[in-house]
Amino acid sequence: MGSLLLVGFVFGLKHALEGDHFAAVASLATQSNSTWCTIRMGIVWGLGHTITLFLVGGTVLVMGTSVPAMVALSLEWFVGLMLMVLGGDVIRRMIKARIHFHVHQHDDGTRHFHAHGHAADSRPHDPGRHHHSHCREFPVRALLVGFVHGLAGSAALILLALASAESTIAGFTYIFVFGLGSLIGMGTLSTIIAIPLQNTRRLGWVYNGLCSAVGVLTFTIGSNLVYRITATVMDMS
Numbered sequence: 001m002g003s004l005l006l007v008g009f010v011f012g013l014k015h016a017l018e019g020d021h022f023a024a025v026a027s028l029a030t031q032s033n034s035t036w037c038t039i040r041m042g043i044v045w046g047l048g049h050t051i052t053l054f055l056v057g058g059t060v061l062v063m064g065t066s067v068p069a070m071v072a073l074s075l076e077w078f079v080g081l082m083l084m085v086l087g088g089d090v091i092r093r094m095i096k097a098r099i100h101f102h103v104h105q106h107d108d109g110t111r112h113f114h115a116h117g118h119a120a121d122s123r124p125h126d127p128g129r130h131h132h133s134h135c136r137e138f139p140v141r142a143l144l145v146g147f148v149h150g151l152a153g154s155a156a157l158i159l160l161a162l163a164s165a166e167s168t169i170a171g172f173t174y175i176f177v178f179g180l181g182s183l184i185g186m187g188t189l190s191t192i193i194a195i196p197l198q199n200t201r202r203l204g205w206v207y208n209g210l211c212s213a214v215g216v217l218t219f220t221i222g223s224n225l226v227y228r229i230t231a232t233v234m235d236m237s
Contacts, residue, residue, distance in 0.1 A: 005173060005174060005177045008174040008175075008177040008178040008181065009177045009178065009180065009181040010181065011178055011181065012177065012178040012179060012180060012181020012182040012183075012184075012185060013181040013182070013184065013185040014181075014185070015178070015181070015182050015185070016046065016049075016181070016182040016183075016184075016185030016186040016188075016189060017185055017189060019221055020079060020080075020083060020149070020221055020222075020225065021045075021149060021186065021189075022189060022193075023083055023086075023087070023214075023217055023218040023221045023222070024045070024082070024083060024086060024145050024149065024218065025041060025042050025045055025142070025145075025186065025189065025190055025193060026193050026214045026217075026218065027083075027086040027087055027089070027090050027214055027215065027218045028041050028045075028086070028139070028141060028142050028145065029041060029190065029193050029194060029197055029214075030090050030093070030197070030211045030214055030215070031093075032194070032197070034194075034198065035191070035194040035195070035198050037139075038190050038191075038193060038194035038197065038198070039187060039190045039191050039194060040139060040190075041139045041142040041190060042142075042186040042187050042189060042190025042191075042193075043183060043186065043187045043190070044138070044139045044142040044143050044146065045142045045143070045145055045146035045149070045186050045190075046146060046179070046182050046183030046184075046185075046186040046187065047143065047146060047183065048142070048143040048144065048145070048146025048147040048149075048150060049146040049147070049149055049150040049179065049182055049183070049186075050146075050150070050176075050179030050180070050182065050183055051146075051147065051150070052146070052147050052149075052150025052151050053150050053175050053178065053179045053182075054172075054175055054176075054179070056150070056151065057171065057172070057175040058172065058175070060171075061168050061171045061172065062168070069236075070233070070236075072152075073229050073232060073233055075148075075151050075152035076152050076225065076229050077225070077226055077229040077230065077233075078148065078152065079148055079149060079152040079222075079225060080221075080222045080223065080224070080225030080226035080229060081222065081226060082145065082148055082222065083218050083219070083221055083222025083225065084218075084219050084222035084223055084226065085222075086145075086218050086219075086222070087214075087215045087216065087217070087218030087219030087220070087221075087222060088215070088219055089215075090211060090212075090214055090215030090218065091212065091215040091216065091219065093211075094208060094211050094212045094215060196210060197210060197211070
C-alpha cells in the first residue's frame with residue numbers, strides 16, 4: 001500500500017511536467033502580471049486536474065468500467081485543439097497589443113514596474129489610465145484547462161495503478177496522492193515559468209520574445225497532437 005501511494009505521488013509529479021501541460025500553463029502565464037498570479041494559475045490547474053481524476057477514477061473504481069479507446073483519443077484530440085487555441089491567442093495578442101512599460105503607483109503608495117497594452121485604444125496614450133488587476137479574480141480559465149487535461153490523459157495512468165490496488169479505498173487514496181503530486185508539480189513548474197517572464201518585463205523585446213516563443217511552442221505542440229491523433233484514428237478505421 002505504501003509503495004503504491006509513493007508511486008502515485010511520483011507519477012503525479014512527473015505527469016504535471018509533461019510538454020502539453022507546460023505549454024498550456026505557460027500560455028496562460030503570458031496574461032499574468034505577477035509571479036504569484038502565475039503560481040496560482042498552476043495550482044488551480046492542478047485543482048481542476050485532480051477533480052477530474054476523482055470523477056474519472058471514481059467511475060472506474062465504482063463501476064468497474066474503462067474509457068473506450070476512441071473516447072480517449074477524442075479527448076486527446078480536443079486537448080490538441082485547445083492548445084492550438086491557447087497558443088494562437090498568445091500570438092494574436094503579441095501581434096495586436098501595443099505593449100507599454102512604466103513605473104506604476106497605486107493609491108496606497110506601492111510602486112512597481114508594470115506592462116500593459118493599448119491595442120483597442122483609439123485615443124492617444126494617457127499615462128493616468130494604468131488601472132490593472134492584481135490577481136483578485138479566480139483563474140477560471142486555468143481551472144477549465146485543468147479539467148480538460150484531467151479528462152484527456154489521466155484515465156490510462158490511473159488504470160495502471162488501479163489494477164494493483166487492493167481495494168476501492170486504496171484506489172481512491174492513490175487518486176488523491178496522484179492528484180496531490182500533480183498539483184505540487186504544476187505549482188513548482190509555474191514558479192519556474194513565472195521567474196523569467198516577470199523578470200524580463202523591464203526588457204520589452206525580451207519579454208515579447210519569450211511570450212511569442214510560448215505562443216508558437218503551444219500552437220506547435222497542439223497541432224502536432226491533433227495531427228498524430230487524427231492519423232491514429234484514420235489508421236484504426
